[in-house]
Amino acid sequence: MKIWKLLALVAVICVGVTALTSSAGLAAGQGKTKGVTLVWWHNANQGAGLQLWKNVASEFQKKHPGVTVKVVPFQNEALKTKIPISLQSSSPPDVFQEWGGGQLVDQVKAHKVANLTKYVKSWIKNIGGSAAGWQVNGQQYGIPYNVGVVGFWYNKDLFAKAGISSPPTTWPDFLSDVAKLKTAGIAPIAIGGKDKWPDAFYWDYLAVKLCSKTVIQQSAVSYNFTNPCWLQAGNYVQQLLDAKPFNEGFLATPAQQGATSSAGLVANGKAAMELQGHWNPGVMQPLTPDNKIPAFLGWFPFPNVPGSKALPGSLLGGGDGFACSIKAPEPTCAQFLAYIDSMSVQRRIGSTNFGLPVLKGSESSVKDPNLKAVLASRSSSPFVQLYLDIAYSAAIGQALDDAVANEFAGQATPQQVLTQITDAAKQK
Amino acid sequence: MATVSSATTGRALARPAVARPRRKWIEIALFVAPAIALYVMFLIVPVVQAVHYSFYSWTGLGPLSNFIGLHNYREAFGDRFFRQAMEHNAILAGLSIGLQLPLALGVALLLNRPLRGRRIFRLIFFAPYVLSEAVTAVLFLQILQPGGLVDAALRSVGLGGLVQLWLADLRLVFYTLFVVITWKYIGFAIILLLAGLQGVPSELHEAAAMDGASSWETLRYVTIPLLGPTIRIWVFLSVIGSIQLFDLVWIMTLGGPAGASSTMATYMVDQGVNSYRIGYATAVATILFGLCFVISMLYQVFVLRRDSGTGTARMAG
Numbered sequence: 001m002k003i004w005k006l007l008a009l010v011a012v013i014c015v016g017v018t019a020l021t022s023s024a025g026l027a028a029g030q031g032k033t034k035g036v037t038l039v040w041w042h043n044a045n046q047g048a049g050l051q052l053w054k055n056v057a058s059e060f061q062k063k064h065p066g067v068t069v070k071v072v073p074f075q076n077e078a079l080k081t082k083i084p085i086s087l088q089s090s091s092p093p094d095v096f097q098e099w100g101g102g103q104l105v106d107q108v109k110a111h112k113v114a115n116l117t118k119y120v121k122s123w124i125k126n127i128g129g130s131a132a133g134w135q136v137n138g139q140q141y142g143i144p145y146n147v148g149v150v151g152f153w154y155n156k157d158l159f160a161k162a163g164i165s166s167p168p169t170t171w172p173d174f175l176s177d178v179a180k181l182k183t184a185g186i187a188p189i190a191i192g193g194k195d196k197w198p199d200a201f202y203w204d205y206l207a208v209k210l211c212s213k214t215v216i217q218q219s220a221v222s223y224n225f226t227n228p229c230w231l232q233a234g235n236y237v238q239q240l241l242d243a244k245p246f247n248e249g250f251l252a253t254p255a256q257q258g259a260t261s262s263a264g265l266v267a268n269g270k271a272a273m274e275l276q277g278h279w280n281p282g283v284m285q286p287l288t289p290d291n292k293i294p295a296f297l298g299w300f301p302f303p304n305v306p307g308s309k310a311l312p313g314s315l316l317g318g319g320d321g322f323a324c325s326i327k328a329p330e331p332t333c334a335q336f337l338a339y340i341d342s343m344s345v346q347r348r349i350g351s352t353n354f355g356l357p358v359l360k361g362s363e364s365s366v367k368d369p370n371l372k373a374v375l376a377s378r379s380s381s382p383f384v385q386l387y388l389d390i391a392y393s394a395a396i397g398q399a400l401d402d403a404v405a406n407e408f409a410g411q412a413t414p415q416q417v418l419t420q421i422t423d424a425a426k427q428k
Numbered sequence: 429m430a431t432v433s434s435a436t437t438g439r440a441l442a443r444p445a446v447a448r449p450r451r452k453w454i455e456i457a458l459f460v461a462p463a464i465a466l467y468v469m470f471l472i473v474p475v476v477q478a479v480h481y482s483f484y485s486w487t488g489l490g491p492l493s494n495f496i497g498l499h500n501y502r503e504a505f506g507d508r509f510f511r512q513a514m515e516h517n518a519i520l521a522g523l524s525i526g527l528q529l530p531l532a533l534g535v536a537l538l539l540n541r542p543l544r545g546r547r548i549f550r551l552i553f554f555a556p557y558v559l560s561e562a563v564t565a566v567l568f569l570q571i572l573q574p575g576g577l578v579d580a581a582l583r584s585v586g587l588g589g590l591v592q593l594w595l596a597d598l599r600l601v602f603y604t605l606f607v608v609i610t611w612k613y614i615g616f617a618i619i620l621l622l623a624g625l626q627g628v629p630s631e632l633h634e635a636a637a638m639d640g641a642s643s644w645e646t647l648r649y650v651t652i653p654l655l656g657p658t659i660r661i662w663v664f665l666s667v668i669g670s671i672q673l674f675d676l677v678w679i680m681t682l683g684g685p686a687g688a689s690s691t692m693a694t695y696m697v698d699q700g701v702n703s704y705r706i707g708y709a710t711a712v713a714t715i716l717f718g719l720c721f722v723i724s725m726l727y728q729v730f731v732l733r734r735d736s737g738t739g740t741a742r743m744a745g
Binding site: 081084085087088103106107109110111112193194195196248249250251252253260394395398399405406408409410411412427 | 485487488489490503573574575593595596598601681682684685686687688698701702703704705
C-alpha cells in the first residue's frame with residue numbers, strides 16, 4: 001500500500017512542479033497576447049530616481065492606452081551582472097539600462113539590441129553630442145538621459161587655508177597647488193584605489209588632455225596605443241604619483257562606501273579634493289554626520305596640459321541611457337525612450353538632482369551651483385570622451401583599470417601599462 | 429537513513445519474500461531520485477558545462493562559436509597574476525598547517541585541563557567561527573583602517589612605530605588577511621581538537637605517568653598520535669578551505685592592491701564578472717575544481733584511508 005502512496009506523492013509533486021513552471025511561462029508570455037507590455041529594468045532603486053521612474057511609467061501608460069510598463073528596479077551592481085545573462089536568455093527585458101561604449105558594441109555584435117535609428121531620427125539632434133556614446137557604426141542603439149563629466153570636487157575652505165585663491169586651470173598649476181596643500185599639512189587628494197576605476201580616471205583624463213581627438217577616438221576601434229601621447233599620459237600619472245598627493249593607504253581605500261572612503265574623506269574635510277563623476281555630491285551626502293552635501297564643496301574641471309595636441313577643454317565623461325532588446329515591441333519601446341528624453345521628464349531629472357539632463361533647453365532645471373558648473377563645462381566642451389574603460393570592450397576596459405591600478409601601486413611602469421592593455425586587446 | 433532502511437526491512441518481513449528485492453530497489457530509487465536529480469542538475473551538469481565553456485573564447489553574449497581549444501588554460505598558466513594567485517593559495521595552505529595547527533593544539537590542550545572558566549574560554553575561542561565571512565570582513569575592514577582600532581591600540585601602548593598600512597602595503601596585506609582568517613577559523617580547529625582529546629583514554633595517560641614519562645613525552649608519544657585522525661581531517665578541511673578562499677578577500681581588498689592579496693577565486697570572479705571573459709573564467713574555475721578534486725582524492729587514498737572507521741566516527745562524535 002505504502003509504495004502506491006509514495007508513487008502518488010511523487011506524481012503530485014511532479015504535477016505541481018510542472019504547473020508552477022508552466023504558469024510562470026504563461027505569465028511571461030502574456031504580454032504578447034494582451035496589448036503591449038514593456039518590462040523595464042533600471043538601476044534607480046532608491047531616492048528621487050525611483051520615484052521619478054515610477055511616475056514616468058504611469059504617465060506613459062495613461063498616454064498610450066493598451067500599453068503596460070512593468071518597472072523593475074535593481075541595485076546597480078546586481079543589474080550589471082543580470083543584463084548580460086538575461087540578454088542571452090529567451091525572455092530579456094524590453095527596456096534596460098545601457099551605458100554605451102564597448103559593451104554596447106559587444107551587445108550589438110551579438111544581435112541582442114534593437115536598432116532605433118529610424119524611430120529617433122526626428123528628434124535625436126535635440127540631445128546634441130551626448131547621443132554619440134550610444135551609437136555603433138553611426139546607428140543609434142541606445143538613448144542617454146543623463147550625461148555628466150568627471151572633474152575635481154574640492155573643499156573651498158581647505159584650498160583657502162593652503163593659500164590657493166582660485167582652482168588651477170593648467171597641469172603645472174595643479175601640481176603646485178598640490179604642493180601647497182601638502183605644505184599646509186592637508187592631504188591634497190583622496191582616491192578610491194581599491195576600486196581601480198578611480199585610478200583610471202587620471203590616466204584617461206591625461207590621455208584626453210594630451211592626445212588629439214582622432215587618436216583617442218580611434219583607440220576604441222583599433223586598440224593601437226603607439227602614438228607617443230599614450231606613454232606621455234602614463235608619465236604624467238607617474239609625475240603625480242611621485243608627488244605623493246594621495247590620502248594615507250589610498251591603495252586600500254574604497255571610492256564610495258563609508259566615511260573612510262575617498263568621497264567620505266572629502267565630505268568630512270579630511271582631504272582637499274577628489275577626481276570623480278557628477279554623481280559625487282549624491283555619494284557624499286549620506287557619508288556626512290548631518291546628511292547634507294557639505295557647504296564647502298566646489299567643482300573645477302580637469303586642468304589642461306599646455307602645448308599638447310588636445311583641444312583645450314576636452315573632457316572625460318559618461319552617463320546613463322536605455323536600450324531596447326531585440327525582443328521588445330520596437331515602435332512602442334522607441335516612443336517610451338523618446339518620452340524619457342521629453343522636456344517634462346528631462347526637467348524633472350534636473351530639478352530633483354537625479355542627474356544632468358541631456359535635452360537642449362532643459363539645463364535651467366538644474367539648480368545646484370556645482371552641478372550647474374558641471375553642466376556649463378559639458379555644454380561648452382569641444383569634445384567629451386566616454387570613460388575609456390567603458391568605451392573599450394569590457395575585457396580591455398578592465399585590463400586598463402587593472403594596469404593603471406598597478407602603476408598606482410608601483411607595480412607597473414607607464415610602458416608596462418600600455419603593454420598590458422595591448423595584450424588584452426590581442427586576446428580578443 | 430538508518431531508520432528508513434530498518435522500517436523497510438520490518439515491513440518487508442511480513443510480505444512474500446519474492447517481491448522483496450525489487451520492491452526495495454523501487455523504494456530506494458524513489459527516495460534518492462529527488463536528491464540525485466538535484467545533484468545532477470545543480471552540480472554535475474554545471475561542472476560539465478563549465479568544462480565545455482572553457483574551450484571557447486566567450487563573453488557570455490551570443491552563441492558559443494569561437495572554439496579555441498586549450499588556449500584559455502595556456503593563457504591562465506602563463507599569466508603572472510594567476511600564478512601569483514595560485515602562489516597565495518599555496519602559501520595560505522602552508523601557513524594554516526604550519527601556524528594555525530600548533531596554535532590550535534596549544535589552546536586545545538590548555539582548554540582540556542581542569543581550568544576555571546573553561547567553558548567561557550571555549551565560547552570565546554569559538555565565537556568568531558559563528559560569524560559569517562562577510563561580517564568578519566566588514567568588521568576588520570573598520571578595525572584595520574589607517575588610524576583605526578589596531579593603530580590606536582598600538583599607539584596607546586607606545587608601539588606607534590609598529591603601525592603599518594595593514595591593507596594598503598603590498599608586502600603586508602596578504603599576511604594581514606591571514607591573521608584575520610586565523611582569528612575566524614582557529615575556533616573550529618580548537619573545537620575539533622578538543623573533541624579529539626576527549627577520545628584519548630585517561631588510562632593511557634596514567635600508564636605513561638607510571639612508566640615515568642614526562643608531560644612532554646606523554647604529549648609527544650601518547651596524545652598527538654591519538655589525535656592523528658582529527659588532525660588529518662582538519663588539515664584536509666583547511667587545505668581545501670585555503671584553495672577556495674573568496675568572500676573575506678573580496679570584501680576586504682578585492683584581491684588588491686595590484687593583486688597582492690588575490691586568490692584563484694578572486695581572480696576568477698574578476699575575469700568572469702568584471703571583464704565578461706566567461707570562457708576564460710570557466711577555464712580558471714575548471715583548474716580550481718580539478719585541483720580540489722585531485723587533492724581530495726589523493727588525500728583520501730593516501731592519508732585518510734588509514735583512519736577508516738574509528739577515526740571518522742570519533743570525528744563525527
